[in-house]
Amino acid sequence: MRAMAYETYGGTEVLTETRLPLPKLAPGELLVRVKCASVNPVDWKIMAGGLDPLMDVVYPVVPGWDVAGTVERVGIDTPEFAVGDEVMAYARKDYVHGGTFAEYVSVPVRAAAAKPASLSWQEAAGLPLAGLTAYQLLTRLATGKDDTVLIHGAAGGVGSFGVQIARALGARVIGTASPRNHDRLRELGCEPVEYGEGLVDRVRALAPDGVTVAADFVGGVLDVTRAVLAEGGRHASIADPAVLGAGGQWMWVRPDAEGLAELGRLADAGQLKVTVAKTFPLAQLAEAFELSQTGRTAGKIVLEV
Structure with missing residues (x-):
């Protein structure tokens, strides 16, 4: 699969577009074909080493924790979802490695919820974290x-x-x-x-x-x-x-399927809007990070995969 990844801490210069194997699928996980993934400041702060005291890192790192896409495959014991379901997730795991800035990502069921019908793929990707x-x-x-x-x-x-x-x-x-x-x-x-x-x-x-x-x-x-x-x-x-x-x-945000489902309900009820400031193709992740680093965007920055 295509993915944006890095092999060492640093700035946007360490990012490269690469080819990686499809993620393995543990019990209780979904393989999600990524439609869109959104940028959060934590993504480039991790890349710079900012969370090194807190989280283990396994290289190569594919950054990204927000995703919206379709279920490509289900792991053992995942009755909540089926192949083809449209989902969104705050897909943070317990260590830094296989993130959402790629064509596919594995997502624990505890982190995923149905994509709200009222939101576009770009908007759904900007909601979770x-x-x-x-x-x-x-x-x-x-x-x-x-x-x-x-x-x-x-x-x-x-x-x-x-x-x-x-x-x-x-x-x-x-x-x-x-x-x-x-x-x-x-x-x-x-x-x-x-x-x-x-x-x-x-x-x-x-x-x-x-x-x-x-x-x-x-x-x-x-x-x-x-x-x-x-x-x-x-x-x-x-x-x-x-x-x-x-x-x-x-506080530090936790993956939470029930909370994410409630946000989806608020969106479908017209009580929650997601503003998308700018979209980039996957290969332009460095530019997306640089825009995020300015701190001047009024809305989410989204990658379209």
């Missing part, structure tokens, strides 16, 4: 209809899902973003505020009694969270372990 990150953080904080939620980084890939999911859970949402993104956030049901100096006052003007939930998707905002959190409020971060010393939770 970022959508699950927002969903798991907000549900772990028991977000509901009585909450006022502050989302740090509301216009980002995870943050924009967080806005929509919090609204679907019935909460009021305030979100930090640069002014150029405020109209888009209002369309998603968010009350936008500009980040930077004076942010605490701007949030307090909208929520004088404080926010009951704070979701940090950017890092470096713990002081703001503490200043605007209501008594008894809950908060968590995906980017700042310092929250652990401040009564919050530090």
Whole structure:
């Protein structure tokens, strides 16, 4: 199969288009023919060695954790799916090796869900990792209809899902973003505020009694969270372990078939939209990574295989 891979840590210069054997299929796994796979910052951070203290690496590495495609073959004991099913997955495994930037990828059943009928292949590929990150953080904080939620980084890939999911859970949402993104956030049901100096006052003007939930998707905002959190409020971060010393939770997204299926249900109900910023062919993964590294895309970057 065709795949993009690397044999050593580094920048985009270590990526090469190559030919690799089809992945082996363990019990409880699916072989998925990749239609689309989306880029997340973690992909190029792993390639640069950023997660070396946490995860074992087996070279050659095919990067990528998000995928949408069709089931080509099923492993032993996979009654949930059949050949030809359209699926999406956050296909992270326990070590770094066979990812989604290839023609085929093996996917544990625990990570896969049916592709929503309302989403294109590109949109479905952009949903799993970022959508699950927002969903798991907000549900772990028991977000509901009585909450006022502050989302740090509301216009980002995870943050924009967080806005929509919090609204679907019935909460009021305030979100930090640069002014150029405020109209888009209002369309998603968010009350936008500009980040930077004076942010605490701007949030307090909208929520004088404080926010009951704070979701940090950017890092470096713990002081703001503490200043605007209501008594008894809950908060968590995906980017700042310092929250652990401040009564919050530090989270890392987990593969979760049930959660992903719920995101699919929200999409089909019209409560969750996926914005695709740009698509690339598989061979242009380096260019896709470089665009991701700018941090300036309003939506998902997707590879079409």
